[in-house]
Amino acid sequence: MKICLINSSYEGVNSPFEKYDDLPDPGRYISKEHHEFTTRYVTKANAKAEIDEICKEGYDMYMNYMWGIESDDVAGVEATRYLESKGAPILTNPSSFLVKNIVDLKEVADRVGLRVPGNTPGRFPKIVKYSDGYGSLNLDKKSICYTDDEVSTQIALMRKKDDKFGILVQDYIVGRECTAIVLEMGREVVALTPLRYTFPLNTPKHEEFFTWENKFEAEIQHTIQKEFVEKGPHKANLQTAAVEAFKALGVTGGGGWARVDMRLEETTDDVYVIDVNCIPVVFYPPGNDLDDDLVVDEKFPGGHPAFFDMLLATKQIQLGWHEAGNSHITTFYDRFANGYDQAWEKAPVSEIQKSVVRKYDFSGTVLDVACGTGAIGRILHQQGVQAETVGIDLSPGMLENVELRKCYKEVRVGSMEELIMGADECDHITCFQALHFLNTIFLNAVLARMFMLARKSVTLEGEDVSDICIQGMKQKHPGLTFNADHVSAVEKFGVPKGWNRVLNERKFMFRSQTVGCDVYGYIMRFERVNTELYGEEVSAMDLPTS
Structure with missing residues (x-):
């Protein structure tokens, strides 16, 4: 098949992600005899004209990697809505998924009985973060607060730094950081083998979470280790929570995939869903240190080619x-x-x-x-x-x-x-x-x-x-x-x-x-x-x- 990969362009945008984003390309793993991939870039300012030109090129399928929300400077929600209006067959990430954030997750979780961190009066520590945004943007050690005064101070600092995002205060779940890729398979939703992270020895419990620094630099340097949760109740509970979170957001039948971030509470082994990310970090350069490609390579039978064909087969079924x-x-x-x-x-x-x-x-x-x-x-x-x-x-x-x-x-x-x-x-x-x-x-x-x-x-x-x-x-x-x-x-x-x-x-x-x-x-x-x-x-x- 001829497939167009549509990426958000970083042109003219001072994005902190550009340093780490080598941009996904399934063609790194899949032969041209099987599928032919072409990458096109869309800017927020000229999205409609650029999408019009892309659609004239006549692809069999369009894989949507545009990720920006309305407040971002890169193409995303609005551009995806326009692509959808063209009637093009789109693989992954509909606009209805791109607009979802942690607040939406909290609202649907209450209806389906999914555990997400609350904001319990008098319970500490708390974590203060933006309700929108990606990649643990602006999270650091100061994000963990132990008093109401610390919470108020952190909120004020974040508003001064960037007031275009909402701010969320949640109970900080002391436990293990975990993640799982979920994938639509036909008319089903399946979670792949979860990952569990281990921070360096003697790291305080309140620092065992993914800050911006941890998510990129520390993982690249392997100071944070990871392990597969292969079997047993932890695996089943993490997979169930990941699937329920994806379904609860109402994006099945077009969402395609997600990466669900979770916390495994230390004292109870309860699973708390932290976030549902609409674009797993898959199809980046071989040998990269990004976790999602590692899961596909190690745990998905047939590797990246079969993983991609699962996405395609699912879309064709739908x-x-x-x-x-x-x-x-x-x-x-x-x-x-x-x-x-x-x-x-x-x-x-x-x-x-x-x-x-x-x-x-x-x-x-x-x-x-x-x-x-x-x-x-x-x-x-x-x-x-x-x-x-x-x-x-x-x-x-x-x-x-x-x-x-x-x-x-x-x-x-x-x-x-x-x-x-x-x-x-x-x-x-x-x-x-x-x-x-x-x-x-x-x-x-x-x-x-x-x-x-x-x-x-x-x-x-x-x-x-x-x-x-x-x-x-x-x-x-x-x-x-x-x-x-x-x-x-x-x-x-x-x-x-x-x-x-x-x-x-x-x-x-x-x-x-x-x-x-x-x-x-x-x-x-x-x-x-x-x-x-x-x-x-x-x-x-x-x-x-x-």
Whole structure:
């Protein structure tokens, strides 16, 4: 796809952020063969004319990085509203998100029961900060106050320094600084692995928070360390709070992503949401010391390319771009449902599936993606595997199979690219004879989600579809369905960190009666490394120490 990255221009603006802002560019991580990125800059003064010219260039998607609020000197809210009025497909950061601040978070938190710091009379210490702004702007050690007089003095100093922002007084939560990226995945919202920060030894508790200095210089110099919160109640509580905060602001269905800053209270382990930032610091130069890129690189299966394609796939789902093709596939398999089992029994793929189940462990919970009439569930049942299987499939007709209902705990009707996003964690995920229906963007998104959900294994069949077969399908079903050889795409996705590929064999699968050609495929199985360590609470990151 041709994608335009629209950035706020620093031209003629004395912004403190310019020193640290190398400006995001997914093209640093994604090949031009997959997506083509072009960066354009918009000034606040000439936003409409500049956006008019950008829209004339004819991009498939516009990724909005403009960030300024009304009181800022850089383009942001107003320019985004104008871009939206052009009817352009916009990826991330709608104007409705850009206008949100800490006051909005407080108002919605009270309605949904989300913990945010209050301003409890007589409770100290307090933190005094601007209710608008970014990057802990103007926060320093003096921001923590222990008396009403100190609060009043700090407010006066801040108003004198900059009176265009509102000022907020909150209870200072003594505890650990934490953060989590949240991402819309299809119609779901998912939080990635949270980070927890450790300040230098002997740092007073009231100084363990992100001042402007800490957020930039101290992190760059590694005097503040970070660790992943991998498992356990802290991880779950931080992720839940992050997702609830994002949803509470009402920006789903177009917000795309956010970084949620939180505090883990020392005495209670309660999670307090501090802020929801609409632009995570992702796609900056490789090797940077910014936390968000680190999370994507270490913890998002498929890394930055898959992360970006998750954003794209989600936007396409929200726009309904996949519906016509899926409707056609549904109709085809509804008609084929009654004869499908008979054709499957005669095809080599049936013996391949039976062999895989005999050879590898599938005990526990299994998610069978694109389950069809339930071949995998029946094989597990026939071979006596103690498995609790859930199936998802696009075709209601395929799911009407009587034998399927005996072998599956539950079946869900819908597209794999949507239902996989809202699926529960499970021990194993399987997917046979379906990935070729996904375009490469959806493929990367689906694969990433599979590896996020599976605790033990992912077993896939990727069809090595010949050009003759692909062209034959296009002639039979012009413009209505996607059919591709994804072998190279799966190789480019790679083996996620923490996983091993234990099987990768090319096999003859079946002969396509539709186009009259033989179809081969690769059987692949991935197993998580050290699954017994899957429940660890924290893993320190491989970073230089102070």
